Amino acid sequence: GAVVSQHPSRVICKSGTSVKIECRSLDFQATTMFWYRQFPKKSLMLMATSNEGSKATYEQGVEKDKFLINHASLTLSTLTVTSAHPEDSSFYICSASEGVAGVNEQFFGPGTRLTVL
Amino acid sequence: GQQLNQSPQSMFIQEGEDVSMNCTSSSIFNTWLWYKQEPGEGPVLLIALYKAGELTSNGRLTAQFGITRKDSFLNISASIPSDVGIYFCAGQLSFGNEKLTFGTGTRLTIIP
Numbered sequence: 001g002a003v004v005s006q007h008p009s010r011v012i013c014k015s016g017t018s019v020k021i022e023c024r025s026l027d028f029q030a031t032t033m034f035w036y037r038q039f040p041k042k043s044l045m046l047m048a049t050s051n052e053g054s055k056a057t058y059e060q061g062v063e064k065d066k067f068l069i070n071h072a073s074l075t076l077s078t079l080t081v082t083s084a085h086p087e088d089s090s091f092y093i094c095s096a097s098e099g100v101a102g103v104n105e106q107f108f109g110p111g112t113r114l115t116v117l
Numbered sequence: 118g119q120q121l122n123q124s125p126q127s128m129f130i131q132e133g134e135d136v137s138m139n140c141t142s143s144s145i146f147n148t149w150l151w152y153k154q155e156p157g158e159g160p161v162l163l164i165a166l167y168k169a170g171e172l173t174s175n176g177r178l179t180a181q182f183g184i185t186r187k188d189s190f191l192n193i194s195a196s197i198p199s200d201v202g203i204y205f206c207a208g209q210l211s212f213g214n215e216k217l218t219f220g221t222g223t224r225l226t227i228i229p
Contacts, residue, residue, distance in 0.1 A: 004159075006159075032215055034215075034216075034217070041224075042222075043120060043205060043219045043220060043221050043222050044160070044205070044219045045219070046216060046217065046218075046219075049215075049216060091157075093159045093160075095159070095217075097215050105162065105165065106215065106217060108152075108159035108160050108161070109159050110157075110158050110159050111157065111158060111159050113157070
């Protein structure tokens with residue numbers, strides 16, 4: 001149980017285009033989803049926290065107009081990188097939590113590798 | 118953003134050896150977690166620690182939650198080739214606040 005999927009697994013796009021990444025919880029309802037960014041040989045850095053039906057909370061230094069997050073249902077969150085540039089190339093990982101009281105485990109997706117040319 | 122400091126940054130060991138790595142923070146965390154990440158994949162939870170002083174095992178893995186709540190260690194006994202990967206510690210500041218702060222990672226390589 002507790003499977004999280006991401007789509008696509010990898011994407012290559014031209015500079016200036018927008019890219020949408022999907023994160024789905026396959027066998028549970030995720031009240032909270034998290035988006036992380038990981039540069040090569042670096043750690044995971046939290047970008048934003050999203051709760052179903054409300055606006056995402058962004059970490060300091062993350063541009064909310066550039067990284068649009070939508071969490072419209074209990075099983076799907078999307079991250080749209082708008083007007084992507086080469087410096088946005090990274091590994092984007094989502095995680096999902098059921099948010100059950102006393103249980104805080106986050107289940108991670110397999111990641112999406114974004115390359116901006 | 119804040120990161121937890123892990124050491125060592127990388128380890129090269131022979132199969133069968135024991136491994137020890139640790140994680141320190143300037144802030145108190147109420148939950149410590151250890152994850153393993155393989156290339157091109159998301160992290161997978163290995164061990165979760167919820168109480169200061171707690172010592173927990175999962176097979177060949179043992180982890181402890183420091184008494185000060187500012188550190189944790191992970192030991193792997195009798196390493197095998199599939200232990201290769203990057204190990205991350207992560208902390209949660211307060212119970213119920215699910216936000217995770219990740220460590221800098223320890224890359225484990227096993228020499229044949």
